[in-house]
Amino acid sequence: MSDHEYRTTALSKVYGSGPSAVHALRGVDLTLPPGEIVVLLGPSGSGKSTLLNILGGLDSASSGQAWFRDQCLTDMSDTDLTRYRRNHIGFVFQFYNLMPSLSAQENVELVTEIADTPMDAGEALAVVGLGDRQDHFPAQLSGGEQQRVAIARAIAKQPDVLFCDEPTGALDSATGRSVLRVLRDVNERLGTTVLMVTHAANTAAMADRVIHFADGAIRETIRNTVKKAPEDIEW
Numbered sequence: 001m002s003d004h005e006y007r008t009t010a011l012s013k014v015y016g017s018g019p020s021a022v023h024a025l026r027g028v029d030l031t032l033p034p035g036e037i038v039v040l041l042g043p044s045g046s047g048k049s050t051l052l053n054i055l056g057g058l059d060s061a062s063s064g065q066a067w068f069r070d071q072c073l074t075d076m077s078d079t080d081l082t083r084y085r086r087n088h089i090g091f092v093f094q095f096y097n098l099m100p101s102l103s104a105q106e107n108v109e110l111v112t113e114i115a116d117t118p119m120d121a122g123e124a125l126a127v128v129g130l131g132d133r134q135d136h137f138p139a140q141l142s143g144g145e146q147q148r149v150a151i152a153r154a155i156a157k158q159p160d161v162l163f164c165d166e167p168t169g170a171l172d173s174a175t176g177r178s179v180l181r182v183l184r185d186v187n188e189r190l191g192t193t194v195l196m197v198t199h200a201a202n203t204a205a206m207a208d209r210v211i212h213f214a215d216g217a218i219r220e221t222i223r224n225t226v227k228k229a230p231e232d233i234e235w
Ligand SMILES: Nc1ncnc2c1ncn2[C@@H]1O[C@H](COP(=O)(O)OP(=O)(O)OP(=O)(O)O)[C@@H](O)[C@H]1O
Pocket: 015, 016, 022, 023, 024, 042, 043, 044, 045, 046, 047, 048, 049, 050, 051
């Protein structure tokens, strides 16, 4: 049994080739223990989403290695990566990608119907504070509520890791805070590791670990000894 959730060595990603090649990741070495909230910060284009996509099994590396526990992601076939995503990973994106013609409960059930050990859809909605809104359609919910349905959908299959790419990017600060509170609750109540890319730098205050990216590399990693409650975060 490995003691890390993720480990990378000299992880690199180059898009394209020749003079137009883009070096999105330039040799990233990283070790992340399980159960943490990790926030990735850095300028636009610094490689945060690329790292998230490789660790989440959505993209491949050009060189170097990445492991999830004792499984080497960079050696996996597409079929194994699909299985890895299905069994271990939940995704939350900036735009909620809910089906407009389905209720909140039915949107969550899209996932619970194909997962191996799912939570009940109503229970997942209760975790995000929407237990009483399960029959509402996306158009009847605020942006923050829709994002919480998306989080319920992501956690309903009981993933080990929740990947969040700009989860509050489309939300005002009060609504954004309510979404961050839900992510903190998921981490604390279910033990889910949360990896979050954000431009909202103040979000770093609620993280166990903050990774600063610049130009495809980790510039600095900070471990917070004291974490702020999401409701106390200013932005
Ligand atoms: N599919 C792709 N094809 C070509 N270049 C890409 C592709 N995806 C990303 N890139 C480039 O790789 C670099 C890193 O992009 P990435 O999306 O990882 O940065 P980021 O830090 O997440 O940026 P942002 O904060 O704007 O989302 C950028 O220069 C980007 O243009």
